[in-house]
Amino acid sequence: MSRKTYRVIQWATGVVGKTALRHFIENPAFELAGVLVTHPQKIGLDAGDIVGLPKTGVLATDDVEQIISLQADCVLFAPIVTNVDQICRLLRSGKNVASVAGPFSPQHHAEHFARIEAACREGNSSYHACGIHPGFSGDILPLTLTRLMNRVDHIQIYEFIDKLRNPMIYTEVMGFGRDPDALLAKPSRSPEAPFAFRQSMEMVAQGLGKTIEKVTTQLEVATATEDIPYSLGIGLPVSGTIRKGTVAGQHYEWTAWVDDKPLITYHFYWTMGEHVAPRWDIDSRYQVVIDGDPPIEVRLMSKPDSDGVRPFLGLPWTGLLGATALPALCEARPGVVTHLDLGVVQPVGLVR
Ligand SMILES: NC(=O)c1ccc[n+]([C@@H]2O[C@H](COP(=O)([O-])OP(=O)(O)OC[C@H]3O[C@@H](n4cnc5c(N)ncnc54)[C@H](OP(=O)(O)O)[C@@H]3O)[C@@H](O)[C@H]2O)c1
Incomplete structure (x- = not known):
């Protein structure tokens, strides 16, 4: 080859x-x-x-x-x-x-x-x-890590992105800047996105000899504590402002259930910088946490830039x-x- x-x-x-x-x-x-x-x-x-x-x-x-x-x-x-x-x-x-x-x-x-x-x-x-997630972080990486374990109870994969520092075209589509109650009542992402990630979940379950019974989703939001100007891409000019009190953070949680218990949970923490309450972790990375025997945790992140902050390398x-x-x-x-x-x-x- x-x-x-x-x-x-x-x-x-x-x-x-x-x-x-x-x-x-x-x-x-x-x-x-x-x-x-x-x-x-x-x-x-x-x-x-x-x-x-x-x-x-x-x-x-x-x-x-x-x-x-x-x-x-x-x-x-x-x-x-x-x-x-x-x-x-x-x-x-x-x-x-x-x-x-x-x-x-x-x-x-x-x-x-x-x-x-x-x-x-x-x-x-x-x-x-393929891709980083759906893809590598949610399937091959956790599946490979399970080889270091005697028993697997719950696999949790976290995606943390500070979208203010790592702007992407999806910001408005995702519902940032919307009224929190309106977004919770009608989330921007949940109807379609879990399907994109289902292949990875199925692969992990299949790799462990199990079948997924159902996938449940949850969403919590954080709000801006001050107006937050943002752009839709690195190097692009400011294209909008997240107004104080509107959605400036979203945590989606999708859980695959096996034998009536959660086996695989994907967490997505997407935040628009620091002026957000509650204030979630904005150190951009993927993180795999597996409960079981022995428990294990792996963080997949870039090296920090000269200012000490890690760029998000998912793209x-x-x-x-x-x-x-x-x-x-x-x-x-x-x-x-x-x-x-x-x-x-x-x-x-x-x-x-
Ligand atoms: N699986 C994963 O983990 C993962 C992670 C991140 C992204 N993605 C996917 O990867 C893809 C590319 O993401 P990206 O960040 O590179 O996006 P991007 O920077 O916005 O670039 C997408 C490119 O698509 C082309 N394009 C624009 N409008 C189009 C249209 N109407 N029809 C067809 N092509 C069009 C353009 O190519 P030209 O500039 O060459 O004209 C544009 O530069 C997306 O589908 C995204 O969802 C997957």
Whole structure:
């Protein structure tokens, strides 16, 4: 596997896509075949220019037909919203697709997965949905950690993001700045999001030989103690203000029950900085806490910046998790493959 080079297409160049594109240009195990963009100002740019690297000779295009007709082994699919039609066309054309945008959960998107399986059969190709969470932090990491244990009682995965320091496009969609009672009555996230994470929960339960009986959700909110100006992306200007008394923190809790007991709980603490009550932890990270014998706790975080604060690396990690899975995906059996199918992924070309 390590002597091969993999012809790769980068589909979309947002924060996640750019991290993967940089990797494909810098890692000699990959040969960049094409780059799909939607942003008019990126069309025709050299891929190297998009990520601040020397020119590659590969020009970004918005022409989907051209990208699908390229000869390539694999695609890192990273648009803002998924598109099952496009994924199936790529798969039917014989390209293996890792998607950080999903669909993730066969349990809730059976019709999508039936189409994806059929496209894989037609193209003799494989599909893998991945990322930091849903993905690595919520499935492979805790499942790997359970090998250090004699008995597992309750696996809890925490995502802490200070969204003021790590602004993302989802801030308004998530309901920050809304009236707390209105958000609690009609949460912005719960109807759809647990489904995206169900695949990871199922994988952990399956890996432990168990079946999930139900998933329950809870939401608590924190409010701004003063007006909080925010932007929707790193380096972007201020785009709005969270008014004092409105929602400035959200803690979603999704629990998978097995044998009438909670087995897996995902906690998401998303906070807009420090002026929030109650004041939750804003040291951005993933944290796995497993009760049992012996109990265990692991924190996954970046090194602190020069000011002592840790940036949240969830988006670049998502790009790298997709990129490093691609060689294994190219070697995998055709069809939908999860982390359980891929086993211990051996990334290629990282030591250079
Ligand atoms: N699984 C995980 O753990 C995980 C974690 C984080 C993010 N994600 C997912 O990863 C994906 C990318 O996230 P990101 O942070 O990189 O987002 P982003 O910075 O907003 O970039 C998304 C890119 O999608 C393209 N795009 C924009 N509008 C589009 C449209 N209408 N149709 C198709 N493409 C469009 C653009 O690409 P161009 O600029 O090239 O035109 C844009 O830069 C999202 O689906 C996100 O939900 C997954």
